[in-house]
Amino acid sequence: MNIYDALRRKSIKEGILRSLRNLSENVRRNVENHPYLIDFAEDVKSAKLKVAENYDFWIDKAKDVLESRGVNVYYAESAEEARKIAGKVVGEGKLVVKAKSMVSEEIHLREWLEKIGNEVWETDLGELIVQVAGDKPMHMVIPALHYSEQEVGEILKRIGVEGESAEVLAREVRKFMREKFLKADVGVSGCNAFSAETGRIFLIENEGNIRLSTSLPKTYLALVSIEKILPTDELCLKSICVQSAFFGTFPPAYINVNEKVQQQDMHVILLDNGRKNTQFREQLACVRCGRCQLECPVFQLAGNVWGGEVYGGPMGMIWSAITDAITDYCFLSTLCGKCREVCPMKIDMPRMIREIRKLALKLD
Structure with missing residues (x-):
């Protein structure tokens, strides 16, 4: 789908605006009822940017604490290197259950594992819909918001899941996925925050699918992009509280704190992929709540199709420049500043988009 197709597809705009209506009041109420969340955001931003000043130190610290707990640790400088490492960990002919992870989308992990001969299933309901449809996530937290209930029903028929309502479809998907969880050889997850203090993810x-993906299989592989590294458990908890609250769901339904358990083979890939040496360091403070996407007037029209190959919206312009490439889509930004206003970390995305435009035009 190109951006012109996206602009003509009404379900994208309808899905985004519906999500915005459902969640915006929640965000206001969260901050009003829990004003300490603003302080949490400031603490996390300060810590993330401090870590970014010396990633080599914090990567070594993360490696040491993980290895001391019996975890197999790898460092991947690029997406290609991360895919190769994951391929060696997983092997061939395996059943893999995968939690929702934008970093795995960034390195195209599912497609790679399938290519080398594995059966891979997304376990998040929205991601499963997108996988079966052969699509890409329309929003980092709500990947299938652009599909109607009827469209979802037609898509899920392809894997033998049928139902006359959303509730029935969800129940049937639960049955479908439960079999995959119980038979899976490998579980894969991303990471919302990583503690360099304890090695906890x-x-x-x-x-509830993440805890099944990461606890039931004998082998567990976690992808940790290096901007998720924080010095302490306390800061990690603050980060996920901010992420949840500013998306609009607070407190989160489930908080998982993962570490190596007995009789499980645990692997962690620490991924750079452009983060360590980027000129857009401020973006590394992002907690990926997705708020800037829903509030952006251009994203409301075109969704995640406007952006890069993986990341869309105002934050996507910058994340794509960090991890992949600069595209001409940066010139479609209105630079209205709404993204900066709603961002809990107060990241100046309009400023960085202006810099990206200069790079796209090869201007000094």
């Missing part, structure tokens, strides 16, 4: 979710 913090993950939030609202369905």
Whole structure:
């Protein structure tokens, strides 16, 4: 789908505006009822940017604490290197269950594992819909917001899941996925925050699929992009609280704190992929709540199709420049500043988009 197709597809705009209506009041109420969240955001931003000043130190610290706990640790400088490492960990002919992870989308992990001969299933309901449809996530937190209930029903028929309502479809998907969880050889997750203090991986979710993906299989592989590294457990908890609250769901339904358990083979890939040496360091403070996407007037028209190959919207312009490439889509930004206003970390995305435009035009 190109941006012109996206602009003509009414379901994208309808889905985004519906999500915005449902969640915006929640965000206002969260901040009003829990004003300490503003302080949490400031603490997390300060810590993230301090870590970014010396990633080599914090990567070594993360490696040491993980290895001391019996975890297999790898460092991947690029997406290609991360895919190769993951391929060696997983092997061939395996059943893999995968939690929702934008970093895995960034390195195209599912497609790679399938290519080398594995059966891979997204376990988040929205991501499963997108996978079966052969599509890409329309929003980093609500990946299938652009599909109607009827469209979802037609898509899920392709894997033998049928139902006359959203409730029935969800129940049937649960049955379908439960079999995959119980038979899976490998579980894969991303990471919302990583503690360099204890080596713990913090993950939030609202369905319970992540804890099944990461606890039932004998082998567990976690992708940790280096901007998720924080010095302490306390800061990790603050980060996921901010992420949840500013998306509009607070407190989160499930908070997972993962570490190596007995009889499980655990692997962690620490991923750079452009982060360590980027000129857009301020973006590394992002907690990926997705608020800037829903509030952006251009994203409301074109969704995640406007942006880069993986990341869309105002934050996507910058994340794409960091991890992949600069595209001409940066010139479609209105630079209205709404993204900066609603961002809990107060990241100046309009300023960085202006810099990206200069780079796209090769201007000094």
